[in-house]
Amino acid sequence: MESVCISLSRFFFLLKDSQSDENMHENQLIEAICEGDERAFSQLIDQYRPMVIRITYRIVQDMDDTEDLVQEVFLKIWQTIGTFKGESSLKTWIYRLAVNKALNFLKWKKIRTFILRQEPLNDKTKNDKNYMRSPEALKHFQQKEDASAIEKALSHLPSNQRAVFSLSKAEGLSNPEIATILNINVGAVESLIFRAKKSLQIHLSTYYKTTLS
Amino acid sequence: MNCQDCMAMLLNKDLIHMESSIELMEHLKSCNACTHLQIEFEKDMKKWIEGPAISDDPLYYDKIIIASNLKAKHVFLPKKIAAMLVAASLFVGITIGTLFLSQAASVNEPTFLSSLSYDYELNLADDDVFPVDFFFE
Numbered sequence: 036m037e038s039v040c041i042s043l044s045r046f047f048f049l050l051k052d053s054q055s056d057e058n059m060h061e062n063q064l065i066e067a068i069c070e071g072d073e074r075a076f077s078q079l080i081d082q083y084r085p086m087v088i089r090i091t092y093r094i095v096q097d098m099d100d101t102e103d104l105v106q107e108v109f110l111k112i113w114q115t116i117g118t119f120k121g122e123s124s125l126k127t128w129i130y131r132l133a134v135n136k137a138l139n140f141l142k143w144k145k146i147r148t149f150i151l152r153q154e155p156l157n158d159k160t161k162n163d164k165n166y167m168r169s170p171e172a173l174k175h176f177q178q179k180e181d182a183s184a185i186e187k188a189l190s191h192l193p194s195n196q197r198a199v200f201s202l203s204k205a206e207g208l209s210n211p212e213i214a215t216i217l218n219i220n221v222g223a224v225e226s227l228i229f230r231a232k233k234s235l236q237i238h239l240s241t242y243y244k245t246t247l248s
Numbered sequence: 249m250n251c252q253d254c255m256a257m258l259l260n261k262d263l264i265h266m267e268s269s270i271e272l273m274e275h276l277k278s279c280n281a282c283t284h285l286q287i288e289f290e291k292d293m294k295k296w297i298e299g300p301a302i303s304d305d306p307l308y309y310d311k312i313i314i315a316s317n318l319k320a321k322h323v324f325l326p327k328k329i330a331a332m333l334v335a336a337s338l339f340v341g342i343t344i345g346t347l348f349l350s351q352a353a354s355v356n357e358p359t360f361l362s363s364l365s366y367d368y369e370l371n372l373a374d375d376d377v378f379p380v381d382f383f384f385e
């Protein structure tokens with residue numbers, strides 16, 4: 036029994052030690068980037084690029100837009116890392132930048148479409164014969180074909196519900212973490228997840244009913 | 249439990265109570281359609297969680313740095329200097345404007361003497377001396 040207790044305490048000590056090591060590493064990385072160390076920034080890109088691409092794509096649902104937005108996110112990190120206060124983890128801060136960038140992009144896209152009273156670019160170009168023959172069109176249609184049922188159902192949801200559902204279900208973040216990222220309270224996060232699930236339930240039921248029957 | 253509740257249960261699988269979970273399992277055993285739905289749903293969910301395929305881009309870092317440098321080149325003046333320049337040009341504009349306005353006003357505005365000569369129909373332009381005796385006559 037005693038040996039079990041000792042090994043458990045040793046395990047927790049090692050766990051704590053590894054966590055503080057991680058924080059230390061993170062702080063060193065931030066300091067190095069603030070001093071203009073380009074190698075440290077390259078390391079940060081390698082570490083967080085897949086995460087930023089995943090969450091941005093889940094919100095925006097278009098790979099070309101995602102690529103542009105991810106580049107803007109890293110540009111913003113490079114320019115504003117000096118303002119990072121360390122109140123949350125670096126990961127949470129990067130999530131916040133990415134999610135805000137994606138949500139703002141969708142908001143402006145919606146406003147632009149409304150003001151110009153034009154069809155969304157994707158729909159407009161679909162009717163263009165030259166576009167239909169281009170490799171971009173092939174890529175676009177392939178992307179739509181490859182989209183999973185969940186992705187298709189999520190496209191019917193408002194962008195904030197899509198963001199919250201993605202952060203919770205796909206990224207595995209807790210509700211308080213999501214609340215920090217979106218700067219809202221935990222109750223609002225719970226409400227958004229509840230509404231997202233309710234809408235998804237309707238869309239997925241219809242989708243499976245038509246595809247499986 | 250019926251087939252309609254099945255989708256809701258599958259979406260909330262990690263949140264539902266033990267009892268509901270058992271209920272769901274029993275329903276799935278007895279309903280082929282829902283079992284098929286569960287298999288498809290879990291397959292789709294897995295695909296969605298995996299996310300898009302991300303290719304390695306060794307030049308990605310360089311792209312960011314180039315974009316950063318390009319953006320820096322566009323800002324040709326620091327914000328503080330630009331604000332000071334705007335403030336200075338405003339000040340100069342207002343000063344010049346005020347000067348011109350006051351001059352224009354002084355040209356058109358009648359003086360006390362000219363008003364008096366106008367009232368009494370005197371011709372001051374001819375002798376340039378105000379006829380003080382005129383009032384004592």
